[in-house]
Amino acid sequence: MDATIVPNVNKHYSVLLNEIISILTPQYGGTFIDCTFGQGGYTKRLLEYSNTKVIALDRDSESKKISENFQKNYNERLYFKNLKFSQLNNLKLKNENIKGIVFDLGYSTTQIKDVKKGLSFNFTGKLNMMLGLNNFSASDVINKLDSKDLEKIFKYFGEEKDSKNIVNRIIKDRKYNLINTESLVKIINLTKKRKNYKIHNATKIFQALRIFVNQEISELIYGLINATKILKKDGVLAVVTFHSIEDKIVKYFFKSLSEKKSISRYEPKIDQGNPIFQMKQKKPIVASKKELSENISSRSAKLRFVIKNTDFYNFETDILEKFKFLLEIENLGNKL
Numbered sequence: 001m002d003a004t005i006v007p008n009v010n011k012h013y014s015v016l017l018n019e020i021i022s023i024l025t026p027q028y029g030g031t032f033i034d035c036t037f038g039q040g041g042y043t044k045r046l047l048e049y050s051n052t053k054v055i056a057l058d059r060d061s062e063s064k065k066i067s068e069n070f071q072k073n074y075n076e077r078l079y080f081k082n083l084k085f086s087q088l089n090n091l092k093l094k095n096e097n098i099k100g101i102v103f104d105l106g107y108s109t110t111q112i113k114d115v116k117k118g119l120s121f122n123f124t125g126k127l128n129m130m131l132g133l134n135n136f137s138a139s140d141v142i143n144k145l146d147s148k149d150l151e152k153i154f155k156y157f158g159e160e161k162d163s164k165n166i167v168n169r170i171i172k173d174r175k176y177n178l179i180n181t182e183s184l185v186k187i188i189n190l191t192k193k194r195k196n197y198k199i200h201n202a203t204k205i206f207q208a209l210r211i212f213v214n215q216e217i218s219e220l221i222y223g224l225i226n227a228t229k230i231l232k233k234d235g236v237l238a239v240v241t242f243h244s245i246e247d248k249i250v251k252y253f254f255k256s257l258s259e260k261k262s263i264s265r266y267e268p269k270i271d272q273g274n275p276i277f278q279m280k281q282k283k284p285i286v287a288s289k290k291e292l293s294e295n296i297s298s299r300s301a302k303l304r305f306v307i308k309n310t311d312f313y314n315f316e317t318d319i320l321e322k323f324k325f326l327l328e329i330e331n332l333g334n335k336l
């Protein structure tokens with residue numbers, strides 16, 4: 001994933017928009033949840049069909065302003081809440097007839113280009129990376145966590161092979177000056193031994209920091225669990241991911257709940273009846289050649305979707321156990 005390379009376009013481009021619409025089928029009406037409103041690209045298309053309603057969330061308060069403009073056209077057909085999607089259950093939607101829920105993970109072009117957010121290594125200034133409703137910034141992480149913790153974050157969230165060298169230099173340099181975006185990029189350039197000329201040296205470390213600061217692993221896992229609870233029978237759950245960790249989580253969650261077997265490790269194996277989901281297509285949907293030519297950021301997008309088989313609110317899943325190791329790394333944020 002290379003969302004930190006600032007794209008040359010000013011316009012925000014909604015990734016896989018036509019594909020999302022053909023999966024959610026808003027032409028038949030219904031209530032949809034857009035968990036990542038962003039610039040409102042998906043929401044707008046859903047609301048273009050007259051019998052639809054959209055409940056939209058975004059953790060970034062800038063999205064609230066955009067939603068207020070939409071409200072003028074769509075009135076009560078749009079309800080926006082500045083909320084993290086892991087807290088979807090706060091909306092008390094258990095008894096609503098939700099037809100489709102969509103997550104478009106990652107960041108909008110507007111967010112990447114926002115110097116204050118500091119998501120990109122192309123800018124200078126204080127390390128930030130907070131999308132909204134965060135508990136700590138990238139500056140706190142880099143300047144306060146100890147070497148062991150930093151190494152884990154870089155290694156497992158960024159798959160950075162030179163983590164140790166980079167961390168050693170950070171620890172040395174931060175004794176004298178607070179590390180900012182510019183000095184972090186300089187440290188990475190100086191210490192990285194294994195260079196990959198296809199991506200910027202700082203790509204992996206910046207990815208790791210964004211995941212950690214925004215607690216993307218727990219956000220996604222709890223978002224998926226809560227979305228599954230409130231979705232009604234025949235409802236669609238669709239997720240667009242941008243990096244391999246996100247995709248691994250979504251793939252496992254969808255696959256494990258589409259199989260007819262007990263998740264319990266203990267005997268006896270209980271027949272749980274029909275699995276929670278039906279998976280129509282195992283392979284993810286990716287951007288068409290046309291979309292790739294118009295928006296280069298869509299090249300890492302993968303869309304997976306499932307259809308819910310039951311109306312059950314509660315269900316069993318071992319997703320927390322499966323990704324326990326990554327969740328424990330995210331918990332290092334409690335030290336800040």
Ligand SMILES: C[S@@+](CC[C@H](N)C(=O)[O-])C[C@H]1O[C@@H](n2cnc3c(N)ncnc32)[C@H](O)[C@@H]1O
Pocket residue numbers: 012013014015035036037038039040041042043057058059060063083084085086104105106107108131219
């Ligand atoms: C790629 S953009 C979505 C673009 C949108 N589909 C559109 O067409 O305009 C992703 C959005 O998700 C939001 N986001 C990321 N993580 C979130 C979370 N845990 N809870 C709520 N919103 C989140 C970001 O703030 C950003 O606005």
